[in-house]
Amino acid sequence: MSEEEDSMPIPLRKQVSRKFASLMIKNNHLLYLQWFPGQDNIIADCLFQDWHYNDAEFIQLLTSILPKQIHPKFSIAPIPKEIDSFLCSILLQLPKRTQQSIQPKTSGFVLGESGENSCPQWALDAMNIWKLLSAWQRHIMLLAFVQAVRNAEYSLGRIKRLVATTVNDTIAYISQTFRLAQKQDHRLDKDKKTCILIQQTICGYKNQDPGVKQMKAIPVMLIRMIWKLAKLTNAPLGIAIAQLVTLAFFFAMRSCEYSKMSSEESKRTEIICLRNIHFYRNNRLVPHTSPNLHNADMVNITFEFQKNDERNESVGMFAAGADNDMCPVKVTTAIVRRVRGYTDIGADINDRKVNLFKNDKGKMTEITSMTIRKKLRRAATSKQPVSGKQDWVSKPWRLVLTPFAQEPRWPSS
Amino acid sequence: MDLQHEDPGNHTPGNKYISWTNQIRKLLEIKLVDRDELRTLNERLNHVSAIMPLNRHFMNRLRQLETAMEPYEKYSIRIPLLEDLKLHLDILTKASQGISMNLLTYREPKRGYQTDACEYGIGGHNTVGRGYRWKIPYHLLGRAHINVLEFLGELVGPCIDIIEGTLGQEEYILSMGDSSTAIGWIHRS
Numbered sequence: 001m002s003e004e005e006d007s008m009p010i011p012l013r014k015q016v017s018r019k020f021a022s023l024m025i026k027n028n029h030l031l032y033l034q035w036f037p038g039q040d041n042i043i044a045d046c047l048f049q050d051w052h053y054n055d056a057e058f059i060q061l062l063t064s065i066l067p068k069q070i071h072p073k074f075s076i077a078p079i080p081k082e083i084d085s086f087l088c089s090i091l092l093q094l095p096k097r098t099q100q101s102i103q104p105k106t107s108g109f110v111l112g113e114s115g116e117n118s119c120p121q122w123a124l125d126a127m128n129i130w131k132l133l134s135a136w137q138r139h140i141m142l143l144a145f146v147q148a149v150r151n152a153e154y155s156l157g158r159i160k161r162l163v164a165t166t167v168n169d170t171i172a173y174i175s176q177t178f179r180l181a182q183k184q185d186h187r188l189d190k191d192k193k194t195c196i197l198i199q200q201t202i203c204g205y206k207n208q209d210p211g212v213k214q215m216k217a218i219p220v221m222l223i224r225m226i227w228k229l230a231k232l233t234n235a236p237l238g239i240a241i242a243q244l245v246t247l248a249f250f251f252a253m254r255s256c257e258y259s260k261m262s263s264e265e266s267k268r269t270e271i272i273c274l275r276n277i278h279f280y281r282n283n284r285l286v287p288h289t290s291p292n293l294h295n296a297d298m299v300n301i302t303f304e305f306q307k308n309d310e311r312n313e314s315v316g317m318f319a320a321g322a323d324n325d326m327c328p329v330k331v332t333t334a335i336v337r338r339v340r341g342y343t344d345i346g347a348d349i350n351d352r353k354v355n356l357f358k359n360d361k362g363k364m365t366e367i368t369s370m371t372i373r374k375k376l377r378r379a380a381t382s383k384q385p386v387s388g389k390q391d392w393v394s395k396p397w398r399l400v401l402t403p404f405a406q407e408p409r410w411p412s413s
Numbered sequence: 414m415d416l417q418h419e420d421p422g423n424h425t426p427g428n429k430y431i432s433w434t435n436q437i438r439k440l441l442e443i444k445l446v447d448r449d450e451l452r453t454l455n456e457r458l459n460h461v462s463a464i465m466p467l468n469r470h471f472m473n474r475l476r477q478l479e480t481a482m483e484p485y486e487k488y489s490i491r492i493p494l495l496e497d498l499k500l501h502l503d504i505l506t507k508a509s510q511g512i513s514m515n516l517l518t519y520r521e522p523k524r525g526y527q528t529d530a531c532e533y534g535i536g537g538h539n540t541v542g543r544g545y546r547w548k549i550p551y552h553l554l555g556r557a558h559i560n561v562l563e564f565l566g567e568l569v570g571p572c573i574d575i576i577e578g579t580l581g582q583e584e585y586i587l588s589m590g591d592s593s594t595a596i597g598w599i600h601r602s
Contacts, residue, residue, distance in 0.1 A: 008557075008558070008560070008561040008564065008598070011493050013598055014471075014496070014497070016564070016565065016568065017470060017471075017599070018500050020572070021467050021470065021500060022500065022503060023575055024571075024575075025465075025503060025504060025507050028513065028516065029575070029583065029584045030516045030583070030585050030586065031571060031586045031588060032585070032586070032587050032588070033567065033587075033588050033596045033599055033600070034588075034589045034596075035591065035592075036527075036589050036590075037591060038529070038591035041527055041590075043527065043538055043544075044528055044529035045529050045536075046536075047537065047538065047544055047545075047546045070542075071538075071541065071542030073541070073542040074538070074542040074544060075542060076545065077543065077544070077545060078545070079569065079573055080573060080576045080577065082576055083547075083569055083572055083573060083576065087547065087565060087569070088553060091549065091553040091556050091557050
């Protein structure tokens, strides 16, 4: 915003100052001013922003939320007419700005941050009507909303019906918003239990819904097939993906832990870095720089922060003998050596991610989950596996640990 | 703690008051100022500022004029400066009557105000529980920048109490706001 637009014309500022100074001189008072952070200015903030509350409601709300901050005799009264007229006269002297006025916002503190803060006026009006309804009427309204959610009226056109858990979650989010705003959970009846109508409706939806179809686990033979294809083509990217998939297989990793995801999916979990990987031989730590790293008998990976809120979880895997492709220690060694071998990276060598890859043009990239998924699907369709092929191909891919003893074999051609 | 006194000792002597106010009245009448005369006036008003700190706020335009008319002998006075001079007359009158020591010393504030503003209105409250909120009339929306409203908000709280007569004598008022620009404007407009 330009300085000119930001400022008030100096003569006008002077006019206001003169008026105020005259008042102060006449009444023998002394004024001092102090700045304080806006985040502490809660009551004043609510006062001028939450216009949808009348004075009595507002005082009641503030008394319940901020009992210590609010004065016991707090009251809201209209400002004197002289001041009202003075303020209007000042604003009239200001030029009308061409900038579009923004949508008024509520303070967010009283209403809760998650939802009503950006409510349009019609929604705030609806809230006022909501206050007038009885508990039973509210339950009926909520039930109508439940049915509308179930019928996917607020979803994309291709979705015909939502399952019971989604409907239940939606209602739960709404009641969470109410509770954040210090209001009663409207699902509850006077006995503080979920309204019987809603309970039975959700139960009915569950009965109508099809059963949960479990995702099939990926067998070891698929990993072997990825290795085979990678060795056939001898492409560095293929080898790198095969290493990552093997690592993920042994440590049952989430895709966001070893590959780059879209920003929405990778909000919390971080990709494993070299600092998270530790090798041991005879219970002694083997540094990443050691030439005998591949001779380590155990690899330990520390998952610093996972989306299930677990922190610094360490998982260890032992070496698998002569099988170089399916040995967690050898595969991890190969990854560590490959990533450490890249030069021209500004970051600390221990902070490098395991999915780093230098392409043919010498540019550093991160292997994405999409690339890995494509490789897996190609491997799954290259030969007919024993069972469950359709599930791997059609569903979003996810690694699930398979018991090694039941390793299936490729059918003979 | 308040200072208890019967006679306010800090005041401008009568002869000085007459001389200085006559000078200002003359300027207001002829609307033309001499360079030396302006320098003298500024020095005089600067003395008054010692007992009337509020006076300093309205000195900047006079000082600016003094600098601007360095190459000139005489200069015509414009309307904003005339308004300032009128206020200086009031201040001098007040100074001649005497200023309470309570208004010259730092004390614990008896009344505090917290104010805030947005494009749609001004709100605030004081330490005795008097809250107010003023919604900008629809036809005046979009005229004032948020800083302007914050600035007005800082002053509205004390003004309400003064008009409603709820403030005591020689009160030390502390107005608090979250806009540093608005506070800056009050210190120097």
